[in-house]
Amino acid sequence: MSLAFQLDTYAQNPTDCSDAVIVCGNSNINLNVNGIGRQELGFGQNCSSQENNSVWLKVTPVTDGTLGFTLKPSSSSINEDYDFFVFGPNADCNNLGLAIRCSTTNPSSSGASNNHTGMNGTANDTSEGPGANGNSFVSWLNVSAGDTYFIVIDRPIGNSAFNLEWTGTAEFSDPPTDASITSSTSKNLENCDVTLPYNDGFTFFNLEENTPIITGSQTDAAITYHASESDAIIGITPISSPYTNIANPQTIYARITNNSTGCFEISEFNLVVNTGPDFLQPADYELCDNMDDGNDKNGRTTFTLSSKNSEILDGQDLNDLNITYYESSADAESKNNPHPDLYYNTTAFNEVVFVRIEDKINSLCRSITSFNLVTNPNPEAFDTTLLQCDEDGISDGFTNFNLTEAEANLTGKTPDRSVRYFTDNARTIEVNGDAFLNSQNPQIIYTEITNTVTGCFSFAELTLAVSTTNSNNATLTLCDNDGVEDGLETFNLNNADSQVVNGLPVGLNIYYYETYNDALLETNELNSDYTNTIPYNQTIFARVENANDCYGISEVELTVAKLPEIDSVALLYYCLNTYPEFIELNAGIVNDLPSNYSYSWSTGATTYAINVNEPGIHMVTVTNTTGCSKTKTITVEASGIAEINDIKVDDVSNNNTITVLTSGEGVYEYRLINSNNVVVAPYQSEVLFENVRPGDYTVSVKDTKNDCGVINKKVYVIGFPKFFTPNNDGFHDTWQVYGISSSNQPNSEITIYNRFGKLIKTLKATEDGWNGLFNGEKLPSDDYWFSIKLEDGRIFKDHFTLKY
Known part of the structure; x- marks a missing residue:
């Protein structure tokens, strides 16, 4: 059987020779090292080193052969440095002598590829180190059966544990065995909590119950029990029975030691304190008060306690457990004065009952719980009468009832109540309360009033009666x-x-x-x-x-x-230039005769229509034969023919314009007509006319707001042609200035010159123009200059062309 140690309790590590761990069974060893105990190594016997963090091993082979090992730190860091020292054979802790094998090589300093160390068959040296000296391995030992050696494992640098694997041909004594493994017998001990305070998970155990189970047929083995694994490995601080556990569950370590070889094995088992059988916390046991005891209002009734058993066990087999009920927790603990199964509560309305659930085989294993016995009162119920109208068209005393209308009286307006309705006293024939046709007058309906929270119910009678008295439409x-x-x-x-x-x-x-x-x-x-x-x-x-x-x-x-069918508002216009003429305002009846209505005007008139000859607001209230009225508001706004205040002409230019300036109450549009009565510009909302050719025009202004009329005024645009062709073909035969005449600036003067400044012709506004002759002779094609002095004082000079 293998032996693997992992020691972490520093104060109990085998750091001294006297506490050396006995190695048995050629097993790997896993140990940690912390501290040195007593410093037992001197520099003269251990490759120039001493104990830093050490553990002592004691090895006694039972066969001749070679003894070697490989030590591997748990950490692979090259800086993790382990040393070792071997003493013997048969050295005494008080007289170890010199180390026969030792290695203090530092793997990092020596350039090693790993941090392993030990003894093997390939190394030739027996000691090496310190520092960079050596390769961490020395030659193994040739050993004889029965010889004893001490191996000291030391860690000067690092903090990891280590694993030690034995090599070579020598064998060690086998450790004793745990017989329970081969017999498949469980060593775990389970006791019920039988010590005060109950249910805290701590009680007494007889650890020695496991001694024969662990020992089996072995005759040279001693068993000790320990609370920790490290105590068991070192063999200190045994515990004895009766033993009170310190945790639940708790692991106990048994050390099996061979009395002859000192080899030992560690076995473990658990102490478990059973705090009692499992159970489901029962809900309160609720019943309604009843007449079983002759009084349904005293809060007492008979409870069948065993009816809670299945709920409490929650699927467990009742054959494995006993359940009994008690008045107090103390009675339940002592099993004193159990309640009978049919229990009549002694405390009205609410009483606590205690439950003991115990194992049938071990009655000391028990659980205690409690729940309430609740006797719910029945709801109050009140007899009442519901009188219904006989309004189904037949005065026979039969009609439909809404029975739910009586619920407030039946329940006393208490909340959390529901009502059911029955036609028989046994309450087996239930009817719909929303719509019930009576079959007698009067008729009794039997009701059941239920408390919807507790489910308890009471009875009351509802009397239905039909009245045949009528009221008025x-x-x-x-x-x-x-x-x-x-x-x-x-x-x-x-x-x-x-x-x-x-x-x-x-x-x-x-x-x-x-x-x-x-x-x-x-x-x-x-x-x-x-x-x-x-x-x-x-x-x-x-x-x-x-x-x-x-x-x-x-x-x-x-x-x-309905209200009179009229428009609520209307807008009309009155032409001020037609005063004192009148216009008519009327109520505007739609789809009916005006004679079917009455009228009231804001003027005091009562006719369908009135006449007005000025702007203003007028209201008429129209009333129909049902007395319903509607008011119409008529607004009369002013309009009128325009007044032309001025007409501005910008002429003798590349863009001759006419601007008409007006005033008045209307909305106006403007038109331009030439002297031949041809419309040059149709009516427009703009007051400006552009690109007007020279000539005589008439400006027309009309009212579009209410068509109150048109006003006209003459206007003249002065200008001249750029050329003329006096060839008597009827087109451009003379040159003249347009826009002046006997009716417009008749006293204007026009003079024409040739290119050399010679006066050729003087014209008046009333003449037809110049025909290109001078002293009866045709003048040649050429540019000629002119000067115009208008009657209004303006003077224009420019030139034109004569061509044939």
Whole structure:
């Protein structure tokens, strides 16, 4: 059997010769090194080193052969440095002598490829080091059976553990064995928690129960028990029975030591404290108070306690466990005075019961829990009567009832209640509470009132009675005055109250519903402010009651009357230039005769139409035969013919323009007509005319706002041609200035010169122009110059061309 050690408890490491770990079974060794214990090495016996962090091993081969090993640090770092020293054979801890093998080579300093060290068959030296000397390996030992050697493993540099693998042919003594492994017998010890305080997971164990199991047939083995593995390996601080665990579960380490060889084996097992059987925390056991004891209001009843067993065990086999019930936790612990299965609670409404769940084989293994025995009170229930109108068209005392209307009285308005309705006293024939047709008048309905939280219920009787008394129909009419003529208006239904109960006793309650069936079953009651959903005419229903004693259901006709069909606003114009003529204003009735309405004007007139001859605002209120009115506002705005204030002409230019300046109440457009009465520019909204050819024109200004008339005025644009051809062909035969005449600047003077400045011709505005002759002779084709002095004082000079 292999032996692998990993020691981490520094204070108990085998750091001294006297505590050396005995090596058995040629097994690998895994150990850590920390501290040195006593410094037992001197520089003269250990390759010039001493203990830094060491562990001592004791090796006794049982066969002749070679003894070697390879030590490998857990870390592969080349800076991890392990040394070793071998003493013997048969050295004494008090007189070790010189080391027969040692290596203190530093792998980093020596340039080694790894940090391994040891003894093998290829090395020839017996010692090496320190520092860079050697390759970390020395030659192994030739050993004889029965000889004993001490091997000291030391780590001067680093902090990792190590693994040591034995090589060579020599064999060691086998360690003792754990017989439980081959017998497949469990060593784990499980005890119930039988010491105070219970259920804390700590109790006594007899560790020696495992001694025969571990020892088996071995006769030369001793067993000790330890709380830690390091204690077991070193063989210190044994524990004995009775032993109280310090954790739950807790691992215990058994050291099996061969009395002859000192070899040992470590075996482990667990201590487990059973705090009791598993169980599911039971919910409270709730029952409704009943008449089993003759009183259904005293909060006491009989509980069948065993009915909770299945819930508590949650699937466990009842044959493995006992369950008993008690008044107190102490009774449950001592199993004193258990409750009977059929238990009548002694504390009204709420009582705690304690449960003991115990293992049938080991009754000391038990669990204790508790739950409440709750006796819920039954809800209060009240007999009541529901009176219904006989409004199904046949006055026979039979009609539909909405039984749910009685729920408030049946339950006393208590929340968390539900009601079921039955026609038989045994409550087996349930009926729909929303719509029930009675079969007798009066008729008893048997009800069951249930507390929806606890499920407890009580009984009450509901008496149905039918009243055949009638109430009055009524009408409400409103004009469609809400600003949207759609036939919908908001009615105050209370305004119909007086009509509905006219002639009936005082103190009646009136409720309004949209449909007859709603009124019959008293569902979907309307608010007093109600907007009709059917335009112009709709019938709703009024239900009249006296403390729920029905008097009848009436029709209430809601009528939304149409307003007169007229436009609300109108705009007209009055031409101020036609004063004192009149224009007519009228109410503007559409699709009807004006005689079907009455009229009230803001002027005081009551006729369909009035005449006015000035601007202003006039209102007329039109009323139809239903008394609904609508007001029309007529605005009369001023308009009129234009007044031409000025006409500005920019002429004798490349772009002759005419600008017309007007004033007046109208909206105006402007037109330009030449002297031949041809429209040069049709009516336009702009006051400017551009690129006007020289000549005589008429400017026309008309009112487009109300067609109040047109005003005309003459205008002249002065200009001259750039050439003329006096060849008597009827085209351009003379040269003359346009835009001056006997009616426009007649006293203007025109003089014509040749290119040398010689006066050729003097013209007047009234003449037809120059024909190209001078003293009766034709002048040659050439450019000629002219000067114009207008009557308004303006002077223009330029030239033109005569050509044939």
